[in-house]
Amino acid sequence: xxxxxxxxxxxxxxxxxxxxxxxxxxxxxxxxxxxxxxxxxxxxxxxxxxxxxxxxxxxxxxxxxxxxxxxxxxxxxxxxxxxxxxxxxxxxxxxxxxxxxxxxxxxxxxxxxxxxxxxxxxxxxxxxxxxxxxxxxxxxxxxxxxxxxxxxxxxxxxxxxxxxxxxxxxxxxxxxxxxxxxxxxxxxxxxxxxxxxxxxxxxxxxxxxxxxxxxxxxxxxxxxxxxxxxxxxxxxxxxxxxxxxxxxxxxxxxxxxxxxxxxxxxxxxxxxxxxxxxxxxxxxxxxxxxxxxxxxxxxxxxxxxxxxxxxx
Amino acid sequence: xxxxxxxxxxxxxxxxxxxxxxxxxxxxxxxxxxxxxxxxxxxxxxxxxxxxxxxxxxxxxxxxxxxxxxxxxxxxxxxxxxxxxxxxxxxxxxxxxxxxxxxxxxxxxxxxxxxxxxxxxxxxxxxxxxxxxxxxxxxxxxxxxxxxxxxxxxxxxxxxxxxxxxxxxxxxxxxxxxxxxxxxxxxxxxxxxxxxxxxxxxxxxxxxxxxxxxxxxxxxxxxxxxxxxxxxxxxxxxxxxxxxxxxxxxxxxxxxxxxxxxxxxxxxxxxxxxxxxxxxxxxxxxxxxxxxxxxxxxxxxxxxxxxxxxxxxxxxxxxxxxxxxxxxxxxxxxxxxxxxxxxxxxxxxxxxxxxxxxxxxxxxxxxxxxxxxxxxxx
Numbered sequence: 001x002x003x004x005x006x007x008x009x010x011x012x013x014x015x016x017x018x019x020x021x022x023x024x025x026x027x028x029x030x031x032x033x034x035x036x037x038x039x040x041x042x043x044x045x046x047x048x049x050x051x052x053x054x055x056x057x058x059x060x061x062x063x064x065x066x067x068x069x070x071x072x073x074x075x076x077x078x079x080x081x082x083x084x085x086x087x088x089x090x091x092x093x094x095x096x097x098x099x100x101x102x103x104x105x106x107x108x109x110x111x112x113x114x115x116x117x118x119x120x121x122x123x124x125x126x127x128x129x130x131x132x133x134x135x136x137x138x139x140x141x142x143x144x145x146x147x148x149x150x151x152x153x154x155x156x157x158x159x160x161x162x163x164x165x166x167x168x169x170x171x172x173x174x175x176x177x178x179x180x181x182x183x184x185x186x187x188x189x190x191x192x193x194x195x196x197x198x199x200x201x202x203x204x205x206x207x208x209x210x211x212x213x214x215x216x217x218x219x220x221x222x223x224x225x226x227x228x229x230x231x232x233x234x235x236x237x238x239x240x241x242x243x244x245x246x247x248x249x250x251x252x253x254x255x256x257x258x259x260x261x262x263x264x265x266x267x268x269x270x271x272x273x274x275x276x277x278x279x280x281x282x283x284x285x286x287x288x289x290x291x292x293x294x295x296x297x298x299x300x301x302x303x304x305x306x307x308x309x310x311x312x
Numbered sequence: 313x314x315x316x317x318x319x320x321x322x323x324x325x326x327x328x329x330x331x332x333x334x335x336x337x338x339x340x341x342x343x344x345x346x347x348x349x350x351x352x353x354x355x356x357x358x359x360x361x362x363x364x365x366x367x368x369x370x371x372x373x374x375x376x377x378x379x380x381x382x383x384x385x386x387x388x389x390x391x392x393x394x395x396x397x398x399x400x401x402x403x404x405x406x407x408x409x410x411x412x413x414x415x416x417x418x419x420x421x422x423x424x425x426x427x428x429x430x431x432x433x434x435x436x437x438x439x440x441x442x443x444x445x446x447x448x449x450x451x452x453x454x455x456x457x458x459x460x461x462x463x464x465x466x467x468x469x470x471x472x473x474x475x476x477x478x479x480x481x482x483x484x485x486x487x488x489x490x491x492x493x494x495x496x497x498x499x500x501x502x503x504x505x506x507x508x509x510x511x512x513x514x515x516x517x518x519x520x521x522x523x524x525x526x527x528x529x530x531x532x533x534x535x536x537x538x539x540x541x542x543x544x545x546x547x548x549x550x551x552x553x554x555x556x557x558x559x560x561x562x563x564x565x566x567x568x569x570x571x572x573x574x575x576x577x578x579x580x581x582x583x584x585x586x587x588x589x590x591x592x593x594x595x596x597x598x599x600x601x602x603x604x605x606x607x608x609x610x611x612x613x614x615x616x617x618x619x620x621x622x623x624x625x626x627x628x629x630x631x632x633x634x635x636x637x638x639x640x641x642x643x644x645x646x647x648x649x650x651x652x653x654x655x656x657x658x659x660x661x662x663x664x665x666x667x668x669x670x671x672x673x674x675x676x677x678x679x680x681x682x683x684x685x686x687x688x689x690x
Contacts, residue, residue, distance in 0.1 A: 018529030026545045141671035143625055145645045146664040153652045246534055253536060254626065268537065269630060272544040284541050288532040 005296070012292050019288040024068050027277050028061070068281075077282040082274040087282045090267060097167060098263030101179045101255065102248045105186040110241055113191050117198035117233075118225050121206055133199075136192040144189050148258045151185050165260040182255045197240060201233045208232070235306045242298030246291040325607065325685070332684040339680030345673035349491060356488040361481075482639050483662045489640040490628075491670070493555055494621035500559025501620075502613045505566025512567070513574025514597050523567070530564050539623065543632040554633050558620045566612040573605040607685040614678040618671055625667060641667045 059067075071077050077087035120129045156164040162181035168174050205211070206229055214224045253265035260266070264283060271279040303309045323331070333339050355361045512523035530538070542557045577583060578601070586600045627633035628642025636643070641663045648660035 014525060015528045015532055018525055019532055022529055022533075023541070026541060030545050137675060138668065138672050141675060142668045143622065143641075143645065143664060145625065145629055145642075145649075146660065146668075149645070149649050149652060149660060157653065253540075257630075268540055272540050272630075272632060275544060277544070280541050280544050284533055284537055287534060287537055291532050291534065 005300070008296050008299075012296075015292060016289065019285060020069060020072055021065075023281050023284050024065055027281055028064055028068075072285050077278045080271075080279050081276045082271075087278050090279060091264070091282060091286065094262060094264045094267045095249070097174070097261050098256065098265060099248060100171065100174050101182050101186070101261060101263065102252065104175070104179070105183045105190070105252075106241070106244065106248065108183070109187050109190045109194060110237075112187070113194035113198050114230070114234075114237065116191070116195050117202050118230060120195070121199050121202035122221075122225060124203060124206070133196070136196050139188070139192040140196075144185075144254055147185055147188055148254060151181065151188075152258060155184075156181055165258070167261055178259070178261070182252070182259050182261065186252060186255060194240075198233070198237055201236045202229060205229045205232045235302065238305055239298055239302055242294060242301055245294045245298075246287060249287050249290050329607070329681075329684040333680060336680050336684065338676055339684070342673035342676040342680070345669060346677055349487060349670050349673075352484055353488045353491045356484050357492065361484060479659050479662050482644060482659070483641075483666050486639045486641045486644050486663060487666055487670070489551070489634055489638055490621050490624055490642070490667070493551060493558070493624045493634070493640070494617045496555045497558035497562065497620040497624075498613050498616035500555060501562035501616050502566050502609060504559065505563035505612065506570050506609055508563065509567045509570025509572075510574050510597050510602070513571040514578050514593070514601070516575075520571075523571070527564055527567055530561065535561065536623075536626075539627065540632065543627065549633070549635045551634055551638065554624060554627060557627075558623055562616060562620065562623075566609070566616070569608055569612060570605065573608055574601060577601045577604060611678065611682045611685065614674070614681055618674045618678065621667070621671065621674075 075088055079086050080090060116132070120132045123129050152164065156162045163178060165178075167178050210228060210232075211224060214228050215221075219228075249264060253269055255261070256263040256266040257269050267279060268283055270276070271283075333343075352361075508523050508526070512520045533541070538561045539557055542561060543554075546553050546557065574597075583596055583600060586596045591600065624633055624640065625642035625645065628640045629646045630642075631646070633642055634640045644659055644663035648656075648663060651657075652660055
């Protein structure tokens with residue numbers, strides 16, 4: 001087990017180097033001279049020369065790459081180009097709001113989707129099952145933008161049940177007042193695909209021999225579904241949920257943007273709009289690191305819930 | 313003899329799949345819808361329809377009215393009433409076409425001219441005599457033009473936007489952009505994924521390692537974040553740029569599947585046979601193996617089109633997608649966001665519905681296609 005973890009961590013190094021290289025190529029080479037982007041449209045040659053020296057882009061590429069690698073390792077990406085706020089500070093302060101919205105969203109949507117999936121899979125082929133699946137398919141096809149625009153207009157602007165947008169200082173106020181409508185929209189958007197997927201997971205289990213055995217020894221249908229079937233279906237479900245976890249770090253871009261939630265997702269959009277390269281670079285690299293770690297955790301979790309799995 | 317009838321060839325994979333697809337009602341309906349959208353895209357792309365979508369044909373925020381003929385006849389007498397009757401939701405009658413304050417005067421002038429014409433004086437003579445003839449003609453021309461605008465405004469089935477452009481035409485034009493971007497990007501991504509997957513799966517060893525490294529790098533960065541990062545770098549906007557962004561970042565899923573297929577197929581007997589008759593590696597890869605896995609590629613392409621249409625809409629909405637002079641569903645939704653506060657819901661409804669219809673049909677068709685091509689899965 002330990003050997004496995006060490007090997008996996010070791011394998012992350014080339015991938016991380018690849019991510020660094022990719023980001024470096026994108027921002028220092030494809031994107032042109034960062035000095036011009038930073039200096040803006042009106043700038044003298046002298047200013048540009050100054051900025052180039054400050055950023056180190058007057059050095060050869062391998063020196064620039066080394067500077068970037070040092071930045072990643074020391075977690076010091078300097079300051080944002082547009083607000084001069086330290087990038088590490090941006091990352092630290094934007095994480096909280098993102099998680100406030102996304103952790104409850106992920107928990108509620110997973111639980112609801114599991115419950116519904118067990119229900120519709122139990123009555124598979126019936127009118128209810130088909131109706132739910134049709135609603136899911138159509139619901140999936142409507143753009144998330146439409147949901148956000150309509151819900152924000154209707155529930156917040158028209159009915160006034162929720163604030164139209166905003167964010168406060170206290171955690172509970174944020175969670176109850178400001179985050180509830182975003183969470184509701186997130187649920188509408190995320191339950192449909194989850195339900196469709198989880199339903200197939202449950203259907204894979206529902207015809208297995210152990211279900212017949214459980215029924216033959218007289219167990220209640222509830223116990224069969226919620227204990228026997230769910231336990232087995234939870235293996236792929238957990239993998240799927242773990243794979244979604246890195247998404248928590250970048251947040252729901254659009255929801256954060258519409259509701260002015262100061263999270264990482266909104267920060268990314270702002271940074272792209274302002275060509276704020278250090279912020280995008282930092283967020284991309286760290287989210288990639290987090291993704292790799294979560295993938296490893298998912299594999300370990302997989303082993304924990306299913307002892308048959310052999311980690312290689 | 314079993315070979316009595318040389319024409320009794322057993323149907324191939326595609327013929328069988330098509331037969332299964334034909335039997336599937338949902339598949340045929342969704343295929344029809346998808347085909348209709350594609351036709352719309354081609355017609356609009358070649359300029360046959362919705363060519364002058366950017367022309368301001370109606371009043372600002374003209375509400376949708378389906379009763380074209382009625383409104384047209386009523387348009388002369390009471391244009392505003394007719395159009396507001398057409399949309400019970402509209403809350404701001406002041407923003408609707410207001411009756412021309414000069415209409416009465418115009419009517420009086422027109423009445424007089426008609427009277428003078430009716431009194432027996434020939435029109436040509438009156439023109440030569442009347443010193444006001446030029447001005448009159450001008451006024452008359454203006455009057456008829458104003459009427460024409462009102463009449464046309466009253467027949468916009470999907471309403472008008474901020475500048476009075478026909479939303480129906482915008483939706484058609486937006487469909488062209490969004491579907492074209494989705495298709496083109498999906499072709500690019502599937503091509504890359506298939507090529508990389510074929511090379512990695514077929515040759516294996518160090519080539520496989522390299523492509524797997526690429527794969528792990530691209531999948532380590534969440535998809536939308538990667539797209540936004542590339543969009544931040546590529547400053548010049550354009551359809552080509554967004555196709556490139558989506559295509560270059562979206563090949564990973566296709567790569568993994570195709571690589572697996574090539575791994576599976578390269579050891580099969582028919583490939584060994586091809587080797588024995590001296591087929592080159594490239595020939596074995598693309599002439600012998602590829603037709604056997606092309607159904608996987610087709611399903612991947614179909615999945616990617618839907619995914620990319622959705623991504624394009626989001627990117628264009630955020631302003632990182634198509635340039636401002638090109639209309640797409642995303643840019644329409646962006647405009648609609650502010651219009652909704654004013655109670656102008658029709659552009660949102662039009663763009664949202666068009667997209668939902670196409671995406672629903674396309675996903676249902678993709679599912680049916682997969683079932684038809686690989687009946688074992690069902």
